[in-house]
Amino acid sequence: MFDQSDDAVERVVRHLRRPVPIDPALDQRVMQEIAELPTRPAASPRGVWSWLTARRQLTLTPQGALSMAAGLAAAIVGLWRMSATPSPAPAESGPRGFQFVLVEPGAANVSLVGDFNDWDATRTPMRRTSGDGLWTAIVALEPGRYRYAYLIDGRRWLADPTAPAVGDDDYGTPGSVVTVGRRGL
């Protein structure tokens, strides 16, 4: 199925890559037609003013009038609330999405396991994002310090090579730590 799709794509690509013959006189003809177009006078301030002040007739249904009134009221209330209450400061302690990335070409499945998911190997399976063994997962983390590790194929523990290692491993398996600071660190 994928091979057939690939063939079709390749045929389309080959077709699109073929050089297209262009008439050498094309440029000249286009420029001539542009030159023959009627010139348009530049908009003068007076013309703009007359357009703005010209009388027009508007037709408004009752429903349309109600909708406009409601929209206007909502806009006024919104502006009033914006000016009356200060905008909240950015949350310093809210959770932030952290992306974990692992290159493990030989793995059939990878789980991210750590303090943030109660060391439950089923809760954060990593997603293979490319055919060459790139695995990723995004986890929302509150500020704090978390121990974690990757579980490869349900049996092999692996530390994150890009993160500091745990210095107090009690269980004899590799692990890493991530520290989430305040204000988006």
Add this chain to the structure above:
Amino acid sequence: MRHAINCGVLALLSGGLLVARATAQGTDPRLERLDQATRPVVVALVDSARAAGLPVNPLVERALEGATKGAPGEVIAGAVRRLASDLGRARAALGSGASAAELYAGASALRAGASPDVLSRLRRARGHQSVTMALAVLTDLVARGVPVDTAATVVLALAATARDDELLEFRRAVERDIAIGAPPAAAASIRVNAAIRGVRPGRP
């Protein structure tokens, strides 16, 4: 007779409520994952920590880590006991007002070899700011091979003025230097000198 039955029902209800209350306060449902022999030991450790006012979630997580990794029960209990002890030492050094995150970071720093005095000095140096990141950077530097005395010295040198993001960037810079071959102690010293002087290493 009716009076006796009502009293019995009342006693049963009261007992049930007491058990439910004790369960709600004392036993974290996540600990059901532990085997039957390990669970009561860990629950008792967690209860003691809670009674002492220590954060209990790190203890539960440490036990769950052991369960997921298939560690024997005595190893899990030992790990939880050590962490509870470290949390208590961290609180003694950082003060009773320390947050749960600060205590956990402090426990990790103590396990990495930092002395309680270093934790207390960091607390004073940071003032009203959180000490979590400073302690984490200290611990991470030790994990990267920086001697604990050097790591403590450089973090203390930065602690009074550096923001959390600056401490994190400092750690990353040291890690980069180590990754390209610099000796860990030298990398930390050079980077802290540069940070204090406000210049980049290698520039006059």
